[in-house]
Amino acid sequence: MKVLQGSNRTKIWVGAVTLLLVFYLVVTFQRSVLLLTDPDPIAKAFGAAYLVLPVIGAWAMIRELLFGARTEQLARILEAEGGLPVDDLPRTPGGRIVRAAADQEFDKYRLEAETAPEDWRSWFRLSCAYDAAGDRKRARAAMRDAVKLHRAGAGSV
Structure with missing residues (x-):
């Protein structure tokens, strides 16, 4: 079995967290629709307010995923050019950079x-x-x- 490299593990975690967030956003959207269809005006108000959460969540998720993809693209370009900074800084026994x-x-x-x-x-x-x-x-x-x-x-x- 091939050992996953750090980048692949990160992508797997990002994918898993993204799937969980999408599931949460879908459930939140469904609940807001249920509240909007309720005859009670207070329930409708909660449904409308609750509808904002999946919209903001989806926007934030897409923005962060695009940021990560663009950052990775720049890193690949710099790596190909030999311009990535070398990570040779001394570290503490706990692994943190001095x-x-x-x-x-x-x-x-x-x-x-x-x-x-x-x-x-x-x-x-x-x-x-x-x-x-x-x-x-x-x-x-x-x-x-x-x-x-x-x-x-x-x-x-």
């Missing part, structure tokens, strides 16, 4: 993004540096910038 080393490495990628703000590659690498430093919020923001720049055609060689 913060001081990540901060030192971060400055290199921050400077690269400041020097070439129109290049999606620099924003992708900055996102990886933010992630290594433990700043997930800024990592996602930088990756969103990389995706926007790539989709706009900026930074293509």
Whole structure:
């Protein structure tokens, strides 16, 4: 039996969670329709309010799946170009990246993004540096910038 690689395991988990979310959204939608068909005006109001949940959930799910697919596409391009940052930072016995080393490495990628703000590659690498430093919020923001720049055609060689 072939051992699954990390990327394949992640895809399986994403698929499983997505299926569970779709099931939840379908059930939520059905329940809202049942409430909307009830003659009681309060039940109808709850049904209308309850209908908002699957709409927002579907929007969020699609947005996150597209973000993941686009991020993976950029990673494949960078890997083919040999431009992915090397993950050779020292780690604690628990497997976490040593913060001081990540901060030192971060400055290199921050400077690269400041020097070439129109290049999606620099924003992708900055996102990886933010992630290594433990700043997930800024990592996602930088990756969103990389995706926007790539989709706009900026930074293509």
